[in-house]
């Protein structure tokens with residue numbers, strides 16, 4: 001675990017005890033999971049190389065003719081390290097706790113959302129229930145924003161909120 | 162010199178031309194030690210928490226004073242670079258009928274790359290640190306969000322508490338957070354393309370949009386009190402208090418120092 005990732009854990013986890021437990025878990029890199037060594041190299045992410053556990057929400061699909069791939073890391077506390085690729089480029093993700101305003105005008109509520117360089121003012125909600133498909137919805141939103149363009153180099157740069 | 166910031170609806174052709182030409186000039190020439198891309202760098206740097214663990218520009222109480230100072234500096238630099246002390250940043254009232262996206266102003270293409278006309282690459286406008294791989298300014302008006310209505314604006318303006326703990330995007334009862342999310346974020350998303358990104362000042366409409374945000378804050382201050390910034394004291398971790406300097410603007414540039422626009426050489430018409 002890099003220092004940067006450790007800082008994220010500290011920032012986004014609610015309690016110190018949870019932080020310690022998560023840090024230990026994240027440090028265990030050789031957890032069992034499907035062997036993806038037969039995947040073409042360009043399809044493998046850092047996580048595949050470490051053989052992390054498969055998350056049923058992970059995806060690799062074509063949306064409007066563009067390939068989007070998503071990998072979920074170790075549960076809700078590390079969401080900021082979930083991975084999204086559009087084409088062959090990785091988009092750095094940050095999670096924030098923010099108000100969401102439902103389109104139907106009902107009362108706003110606080111939840112976790114992904115932001116990135118591309119959807120900087122438009123967090124995409126993610127949770128383990130109703131909004132568990134957040135990473136895929138984010139991937140599709142990014143394609144919509146990009147139009148005909150690809151992700152640029154700046155999009156992989158991480159930042160913290 | 163003191164200027165009056167007008168609505169885009171009240172601008173003359175000559176004022177529009179002077180404004181966009183000054184922006185273009187500032188892309189390649191510096192003034193007061195800064196150039197246009199310096200502003201994009203600052204926006205990217207101070208969107209995130211910096212090494213002082215403070216959120217200076219967004220998702221925090223200093224969102225409004227930080228951008229007030231940011232706009233004031235740009236206005237000054239545009240006056241300097243153009244040698245025209247009458248240049249002002251106009252505001253875009255999103256509820257009005259007049260659009261900034263016209264042939265004679267910020268360019269009329271709003272559904273993809275601005276490939277011709279004002280703010281196209283051929284006109285002299287290039288992208289800097291773009292997270293979208295292109296050198297052409299992108300806009301996708303209305304694809305991702307709609308403009309705020311007068312009702313929404315009035316509702317936001319009715320919040321009486323400037324901001325409160327936890328001083329972030331999750332505060333419910335906070336004028337700053339409501340303004341930031343419901344109006345500010347929404348219009349960034351309404352314009353789309355580069356305005357939706359971290360490097361949003363690549364689109365010149367950024368300034369017109371933030372000018373309207375600043376105007377709404379000033380209207381709010383005029384009824385709720387000019388000296389209403391929160392937090393007041395220096396004990397709040399991770400946020401700028403009323404007497405703390407905002408980076409990168411330097412010593413003394415505190416929320417308190419920018420609270421009254423009559424000392425900042427501009428007013429709103």
Ligand SMILES: [Cu+2]
Nearest residue numbers: 345349361371
């Ligand atoms: Cu903004």
